[in-house]
Amino acid sequence: MTRYILTRLLLIVPTLVTVAVLIFVIMRVVPGDIVALRLVLGGSYITPGVLEAERARLGLDKPMWAQFVDYLMGLVRFDLGTSMWSGAPVAREIAIRLPLTLQLAVMATVVAVAVAIPLGTLAAVYRGRWIDHAVQVFSVAGLAVPSFWLGILLILFLLTVFHYLPPLTYTPPWVDLRANLAQLIWPALAVGYRYSAVATRMTRSALLDVLREDYVRTAWAKGLERRVILRRHALRNALLPVVTVIGLEFAFLIGGLVVTEQVFNLNGVGKLIVDAISQRDYTLIQGLMLLVASAYILVNFLTDLLYAWLDPRITFG
Amino acid sequence: MSTGRLWRVVRSVGLVWLIGALVLLPALATAQQPRRGGTLVYIVSAEPPSFDGHRETTFAMLHPVKPHYNYLVKFDTQNFPKVVGDLAESWTVSRDGRTYTFKIRQGVRWHDGSPLTARDIQATYDKIIFPKEGVISARQAMYHMVQRVEAPDAQTVVFRLKFASPGFVEKLASPFNFVYKAEILERDPRWYERNIMGTGPFRFVEYVRGSHWVGRRNDEYFKPGLPYLDGFRALFIGSRSAMMAALKSGQALIEFRGVSPAERDDLVRTLGDRIAVQEQPWNCNLIVVFNTRRKPFDDARVRRALTLAVDRWGGSQALSQIALVRPVGAVMRPGSEYAMSQAELMRLAGYGRNITAARQQARQLLREAGVPEGFSFTLKNRSIQMPYEPVGVYLVDQWRQIGLNVRHEQQETARYLADQRAGNYEATVDFACDFIDDPDVQLVKFLSADVSPLNYGGYIDRQLDAWYFRQSRTTDRAERTRIIRQFERRLLDEQAYVMYVLWWWRIIPYWRTLQGYKTTTNHYVEPDLEVYWLSP
Numbered sequence A: 001m002t003r004y005i006l007t008r009l010l011l012i013v014p015t016l017v018t019v020a021v022l023i024f025v026i027m028r029v030v031p032g033d034i035v036a037l038r039l040v041l042g043g044s045y046i047t048p049g050v051l052e053a054e055r056a057r058l059g060l061d062k063p064m065w066a067q068f069v070d071y072l073m074g075l076v077r078f079d080l081g082t083s084m085w086s087g088a089p090v091a092r093e094i095a096i097r098l099p100l101t102l103q104l105a106v107m108a109t110v111v112a113v114a115v116a117i118p119l120g121t122l123a124a125v126y127r128g129r130w131i132d133h134a135v136q137v138f139s140v141a142g143l144a145v146p147s148f149w150l151g152i153l154l155i156l157f158l159l160t161v162f163h164y165l166p167p168l169t170y171t172p173p174w175v176d177l178r179a180n181l182a183q184l185i186w187p188a189l190a191v192g193y194r195y196s197a198v199a200t201r202m203t204r205s206a207l208l209d210v211l212r213e214d215y216v217r218t219a220w221a222k223g224l225e226r227r228v229i230l231r232r233h234a235l236r237n238a239l240l241p242v243v244t245v246i247g248l249e250f251a252f253l254i255g256g257l258v259v260t261e262q263v264f265n266l267n268g269v270g271k272l273i274v275d276a277i278s279q280r281d282y283t284l285i286q287g288l289m290l291l292v293a294s295a296y297i298l299v300n301f302l303t304d305l306l307y308a309w310l311d312p313r314i315t316f317g
Numbered sequence B: 001m002s003t004g005r006l007w008r009v010v011r012s013v014g015l016v017w018l019i020g021a022l023v024l025l026p027a028l029a030t031a032q033q034p035r036r037g038g039t040l041v042y043i044v045s046a047e048p049p050s051f052d053g054h055r056e057t058t059f060a061m062l063h064p065v066k067p068h069y070n071y072l073v074k075f076d077t078q079n080f081p082k083v084v085g086d087l088a089e090s091w092t093v094s095r096d097g098r099t100y101t102f103k104i105r106q107g108v109r110w111h112d113g114s115p116l117t118a119r120d121i122q123a124t125y126d127k128i129i130f131p132k133e134g135v136i137s138a139r140q141a142m143y144h145m146v147q148r149v150e151a152p153d154a155q156t157v158v159f160r161l162k163f164a165s166p167g168f169v170e171k172l173a174s175p176f177n178f179v180y181k182a183e184i185l186e187r188d189p190r191w192y193e194r195n196i197m198g199t200g201p202f203r204f205v206e207y208v209r210g211s212h213w214v215g216r217r218n219d220e221y222f223k224p225g226l227p228y229l230d231g232f233r234a235l236f237i238g239s240r241s242a243m244m245a246a247l248k249s250g251q252a253l254i255e256f257r258g259v260s261p262a263e264r265d266d267l268v269r270t271l272g273d274r275i276a277v278q279e280q281p282w283n284c285n286l287i288v289v290f291n292t293r294r295k296p297f298d299d300a301r302v303r304r305a306l307t308l309a310v311d312r313w314g315g316s317q318a319l320s321q322i323a324l325v326r327p328v329g330a331v332m333r334p335g336s337e338y339a340m341s342q343a344e345l346m347r348l349a350g351y352g353r354n355i356t357a358a359r360q361q362a363r364q365l366l367r368e369a370g371v372p373e374g375f376s377f378t379l380k381n382r383s384i385q386m387p388y389e390p391v392g393v394y395l396v397d398q399w400r401q402i403g404l405n406v407r408h409e410q411q412e413t414a415r416y417l418a419d420q421r422a423g424n425y426e427a428t429v430d431f432a433c434d435f436i437d438d439p440d441v442q443l444v445k446f447l448s449a450d451v452s453p454l455n456y457g458g459y460i461d462r463q464l465d466a467w468y469f470r471q472s473r474t475t476d477r478a479e480r481t482r483i484i485r486q487f488e489r490r491l492l493d494e495q496a497y498v499m500y501v502l503w504w505w506r507i508i509p510y511w512r513t514l515q516g517y518k519t520t521t522n523h524y525v526e527p528d529l530e531v532y533w534l535s536p
Helices: A002-029 A034-039 A048-057 A064-076 A090-125 A130-144 A147-162 A177-211 A214-221 A226-256 A258-263 A269-278 A282-310 B003-032 B059-068 B118-129 B168-172 B182-187 B240-249 B261-274 B300-308 B312-319 B355-368 B388-400 B413-422 B439-446 B462-472 B477-494
Strands: B039-044 B073-075 B083-085 B088-093 B099-104 B146-153 B156-161 B202-208 B212-217 B231-236 B275-290 B376-382 B405-411 B427-433 B498-511
Touching: A002 A064, A002 A282, A034 A048, A034 B413, A090 A130, A090 A177, A090 A226, A090 A269, A090 A282, A130 A177, A147 A177, A147 A258, A147 B240, A177 A226, A177 A258, A214 A226, A226 A269, A226 A282, A258 A269, A258 B240, A269 A282, B039 B059, B039 B240, B059 B202, B059 B212, B059 B231, B073 B168, B083 B088, B099 B118, B099 B168, B118 B146, B118 B156, B118 B182, B156 B168, B202 B231, B240 B261, B261 B275, B261 B498, B275 B300, B275 B388, B300 B355, B300 B477, B300 B498, B312 B388, B312 B498, B376 B388, B376 B413, B388 B405, B388 B427, B388 B498, B405 B413, B413 B427, B427 B498, B439 B462, B439 B477, B462 B477, B477 B498
Parallel strands: B039 B231, B376 B405, B376 B427
Antiparallel strands: B073 B083, B088 B099, B099 B156, B146 B156, B202 B212, B212 B231, B275 B427, B275 B498
C-alpha cells in the first residue's frame, strides 16, 4: 500500500509536466496577444516601438524555448509567475478565487450525495414501480438541463416572486456564515441537481447489479432484514462506482463552473479561467490549468484510497 | 359680486395659495437640494488591467479608479463638453496660441496629507507626453504639439507648444489624465499601476479582483461640501444576465457604459417609474475596413459599390429597435462641432435616400471592376453580441441585394484583433470610441498604414496624411472644417477605403434614487461621483 501511494505520488510529476508543456504550446499557437489586446483595443494611437517594448518587458520577445525554460525553472521553484494582465502573483490570484470554488464544489457535492444515494437506492429497491419511474424522470431531467440554465431560472424565480437576488459579492463563511450561504446555496442547488442526476443513475444501476449477487441472495436466505442487507452488504459495495463518479464530478467542478459562476456573478476559478483566456494571460492560464490537472490527479488518488476503505478486498499492486 | 365678497374670495384663494406654498416649497427645495450620505453601488462590466490612467485605454479602469483623482482641467459632465478647471483655478492662452499658463489651486492635499503643487502636475504631464523608458503612455501621440511643460513656481504650470493647436485644452481634459504625485513618480514611474494615491473626492478602501472596488469620502476634499456620497462600491459584473438581475433587484443603481434597447425595455417593464432612462448619441461607431492589399478590394470601384449598397437610413430605423446604434454620420460624430450636415452627408456614396438607384450604381461598378455576380467574400466581425452581431448580419443582407455572397465570421476578441493587425481578412468590422470629437483624434485612424498603426486597411494615401496634419495646425474653424470635409470625401466616397455604418446610441437606465447624473456622449468622462447624490 505504501509503495503504491509513493508510486502514485511520483507519477504526479510527469503528468503535471506534460500538462504544462501542452498548455504552453497550445496557448502560444492560438492567435492574439496580450499586449495588443490591452493597449490597442481601446483605439489609442500607440506606436509599434512601444508595443515591442512592452512585449520585451513581459518576455514575449524571447524564443519559445527560452520562454518555456523560464516557465519550467519557475515551476521547479514553486513559482507560478505573475499575471501578465494584472501583475499580481499567479498563486495569489488563484488563492483568492479557490476558496469560493472549493466551497461551492463541496456544497454541490453534499447536495448531490444527499439526493442521489437515497433516490438511487429507492429506485433500485422499487425497480419498475412508480418511485423508480419518478426517480428516472428526475435524473433524466437533471442530465438534460444545464446547471447554468437552471441557475438563470432560479434567479428569475427569486426576482419575480420574492424580489430577491442572492448577494453579488462573496463573503467568506468565517466572516458571515449567513451571508455566505445566502450567496452560495442557490448555485449549489443548481449545480448539485445536475450532479445528483448523474450520481442517482449510477447508484441505481450499481445497486441493481449488487442486489443480483450471490452474497446478497445468501443474506436474504439467512433471514436478514432488508434494511441491514441494503446498508451492510449491498450499498457499501454498490458505492464503489458511485464514488468514482462523485470524485470525477468534483474535480470537474474546480474548473468547470465557468458559466454558473458567470450567471451568479461568483468570483471563482471558472470566471478567472474565462478572463485569463480571453485576455491571453499566458502565465495565469498555465497556473490555472495546472490547478485543474492537479485537482483531477488528487481526486483520482483519493478515490483510489477510498476504494480500499470501502472494499478491503481491493489491493494495490 | 360685491366688493366685500370679491375681497373675501381673493383673500381665501390667497390664503390657500400661501399655505400651499409654505407646505410645498420646502418639499420642492428639498427635492432640488443635494443630500449628503449613502453609498452608491454601480456596475463595471469589465476588469481594470491596472490602475494607471496614463497607461490604460479602457473604461473598466476609469469607472472605479477615477473617483480617487483630480485633473488639471476636466469636462463638466453637467454641461458636456465644456471644460472647467479642476486643480487649475484659471488659465490664460498667449496671443500666438502657443503658451498655456495655468494657475493651480492652493490648499489641495493628497490623500496622505501632503500638499499638491505645480510640480505634481508637471510630473504628471511629463509622464504622459514624454514617458521614460519602460513606461507606457497610451496618449503620448495626442500631445505631439507639446514642446515642454514647466512649473516656474508652486502655483503655476506652463505648457509650451510647437504650434498653436485647436482643442488643446479639451485634450488636456482627457478623463485618463489623473494627476499623480511627483515624488512617487520620481521614485517609481510605474507605482500607480498597482497603487492609488490621489487628491480626489474619494479615498481608496479595497479592491478584490473580479469582485468589487470600494471608496469612501475624502473628508479633507478641497471643494467645499463635496462629495455628497459617503462612499461608492463598484461591482465587477461581466455577465449581462447577472448585470440585469443586479439592476432589477436594486443591488446596483446604474451601469455607466450602456445597455441595449431590449435591456432598457426589460428594466422599464420590471421597475416602472422607479427607474429613469437617459439616451444620447454615443461617440462610438461601427465601420467596415476593406483590405486594400487583397483583390478585388484594391479597386476603389469595388469598395464604392460595397458602401453604395448599404441603406444607412433604413438601417438606422430598423437596427435602432434592436441594437445600440442609430445616428447616421461620417467621420465626425453627427451633431458634433465639425460634423457634416445631412445635406452634405447625402452627397456621399451610400448616404442618399434612393437606395434602389444606389444599388444599381453599385452593380454597375462591380461589373466594371470585373466582379462576377455571386462573388463571395468573408466579413470578419467581433463575437460580441451588441452591437457587432446585428450590424454584421444587416451588412451581409445589404450586400446580398447587389448579388454578393458574404460569409459572416464572428471571432473571439483576441483573434479578431490579431487578424485585423496582421491584415488577415477581406473586410472587417472595426470600431472607434473616444472621449472627444476633436478631428485630430477622430481622423488619426485613417492615416497611411506606415503612419498610423490603427490603419488596418493597408492603404498609403499621402493626400489624407497632408490634410490631416494641415487641419491639426489650422486654428481657423471654417478652414479646418473645409479640410476635414475634403478628408472625409476622399476617405468615404472617392476612395471608400472604409465605410461608416452607424454611430452608437447610448442608453443609460438608472434608479431614480441616484440624483445629479447626466449622461454624456461617451462613457469615459463618467462616472462623476463628485456631484452625484442619493435621494431617500
